[in-house]
Amino acid sequence: MAGKSRFVIAEARIRAFFKQSSRKAFSKTQLASIFEEQRTNWNLAQSTTSEKFIDQLLKKEVLYLTEVIFDGYVKSKKLYTTEDVSVFQVATSLISKSYLSHYSAVWLNNLTNQVPKTVYITFEQSKRPLADRTLTQAAIDAAFARPQRRTGASARYKEYTFLVLNGAYSNRLGVHTMDTVPVTNMERTLIDITVRPNYAGGVSSVLESYRNALGKISVNKLVATLDSLNFIYPYHQAVGFYLERAGYSGKKLEELRARPKEFDFYLTYEIEEKDYSPQWRLYFPKGL
Structure with missing residues (x-):
């Protein structure tokens, strides 16, 4: 023998x-x-x-062999997983230095009771020199009349869909670890879904997330994160609108309200029936 x-x-x-x-x-x-x-x-x-x-x-x-087949620019991947691996651990193992964001982060941060079947995986572009940041009302109007830009890479994994988002460089601002999974914190998550509401179920779902974050977030931290991300578009108008609609009050909201508002802005893309907030110079879907 x-x-x-x-x-x-x-x-x-x-x-x-x-x-x-x-x-x-x-x-x-x-x-x-x-x-x-x-x-x-x-x-x-x-x-x-x-x-x-x-x-x-x-x-x-x-271990068990798992193969994830992507459509788009991301190569298909083979992973070797333990029996108790979570879908989120699989997701963030597919791409180096990636983290979970948008509606995945909404759920992981306990800002919704809806269990998402789409997992949003963000990896950041390299740091680049600042491009021309000249902004005009005509350019804003044209950009938000079009559909929200969508990711070009997706994969199926069991009953889930993985979507890979190529995010702007932020040096992983607001990313922390929850149960071994890198994910954006509440404040960064609220900003991300303000910028890309269709990655969080739309503006009504975004507003619900702001309401569920009431008493859990630091508005000071939220605004500091927004300022650090240094967007060309005036997202402070959208963030202030959501905060106010969700029931927030206080000095920081007043500071947002007092900030210069040079342009009319939009809460989301392709709004068919609009309402307008003069206070925030913001168009938003009627009935929100």
């Missing part, structure tokens, strides 16, 4: 390693690094390669 393989002898320790790891989804490169770092501790045979090691992990069901 052949003796036990060294992998089998070390199997309990290998299982414990992956069970105790905060990471639940791995690329082949990451597993190869773990193999090199731990092979001595696990006393694996010199003839064992990282490929053979990964094969054993799958054969013994320590």
Whole structure:
């Protein structure tokens, strides 16, 4: 009878390693690094390669192979996951330095009871020199008469849809970690869904998120985050409108209200029937 393989002898320790790891989804490169770092501790045979090691992990069901097929500019990915991996851990393992945003962050920050089936994954562009930031009323009117720009990369994973968003560089402003998953905090999330309301169910859903954030957020932090993001468009008008409609009051809201408002602005794209707030110089959907 052949003796036990060294992998089998070390199997309990290998299982414990992956069970105790905060990471639940791995690329082949990451597993190869773990193999090199731990092979001595696990006393694996010199003839064992990282490929053979990964094969054993799958054969013994320590990990499971998951393939995510993307449409668009993102390449399809293979991940090796633990049995208890969450959809959000899979999502943020697909692209380096990515984080969850928009409606995914709304849900993770407990700003909605609706369980989203679309997972929004943001990765940031490289830092670039500031482009021409000249703004005109005609340019604003033309931009918001068109549909909101949509992402060009998506994938199906179980009952979920992954959407990959190529965000502007912010040095991950407002990104923190919740249950091992990088996600935007409440203040950054509210700003992101103000900018792209269709990634959060539309303006009514955005307003609901502001209402649910009442008493949970720092308006000072919200405004500081908005200012740091340095948008060309006057999103302070939209943020102030949402805050007021959601029932906020206080000095910071008054400061927003007092800020110069050089242009009429829009709460969302392609508004068919408009109302207008003179106070915020803002068009918004009738009935909101």
